[in-house]
Amino acid sequence: MSSARANAAESVGGGQISEFVERRRADATPFERELWDMIDEIPDPHIPVSLVEMGMIYDVEAIDGRVTVEMTYPCMGCPAYDMIQNDINSCLSLTDGVDDVDVEVVWDPVWSKDMLSEPVREKMRKSGISL
């Protein structure tokens, strides 16, 4: 749950994750947790919080260097649909121990703002954005 950038106010990520995300990463291996933390530093292009904080990452699985990231989107028509997947791909593929990254988009459960933690909502409110 810790992140190296937790204290930088302007940075994204920082472990302010909701119960939903915590449940999702509960059975992660130490290596998968490292990958979760890396994704927790990728910003949502629209909002100054990370993809993990947004509750968009549902699962990260690493088996013998093959990483599968399960994610969803708040809006199906997201204009940054490919861009976000590319960000995850390029961020994880440069990591030691990762040979291959597969980003899989899923819709179950359907995203809702209940997946955001209170500190994340507060951070968004401070930026003039609320969901």
Added chain:
Amino acid sequence: MKYEVFARINQGDDTTHIGNVTAQSDRLAKMYAYNTFDEEDWNYLTVVREENLLEVTGTQPKREVAAGE
């Protein structure tokens, strides 16, 4: 017909006035409000016909200009 639009972000927040829409029917006014004020995922969004706002104090300045003025 003019409608005033009210909303709140979270349950328990104050419901505040956020703008207005002009529409031919209540049903259309609701859709206009939904599409136009979509910067938030509102917990509560409502439209009220202007004529149903009953003023108690604070008379609004009149905006019409009468002929001959």
Added chain:
Amino acid sequence: MSEWPEPAVDYVQAISDTKLVLGHRYAEWSLSGPSLEDDIGGASAAQEEIGHVRQLARELESQGRDLDWLNGQREPEAFSNAACLDSIEGTWTEYVASIAPADRAAWYLLDAIDRDDLDGLITKMGEDEYFHLEYHDARLETLAEDNPETVQRTLETTLPQALALIGPEAYDEDADPVFETGFTDRPIAKIRAAYIEHYRRLFDGTDVSLENVDWDQPALEDWDETRRRTGSGSISQTDVEQLRGEKNKLFTMN
């Protein structure tokens, strides 16, 4: 991902193609509405339809369809969109009375799909569709007051075309091949009944009469099961080129 029964692939293809052309029509008309609010709604619906198509294309690709083909690398006659979207002539009133029946028909077909692995996807689409359909109905009600002749004349053409997308009346619970496989939870005849009832109720008491709408369309013997329509019409070659987006390839971000 498990394999769908063969008739189900064409069923989803027709929904996807209808949404593809629908998104295109929304975008084309999104500067033509009577108010800024109508245009904002249209632009937003266009984006949502394209989002739906992107997901349906993934599903169809997993069932063996080629992604380039899905995205428009095919002849106009290979598209299975609702015929009322082939071309829209006239004013914004004709436009609304053409897209509304198509959007509702596509949603009824989607909503009938009964697959656990598509459940979240369809729920998510339904969140968008609720507002598309509610807006269309609100607009059709006001247009029925302002311009009943045009609404009526257009619906006499577009409702039977949208019904052809849904399918023939003869496809009841004993004859609907998609329902028989369990891919959908209700037969075409039932979807049609709900659809027809909706429009009857919407225009009840207005100056728009649906008396001359041919509710029996499509006849089973004239119906093309793959393209879910009767006749050989299609979108234009120009439409296909625009759907492919080749002219603007330069601006693609990936």
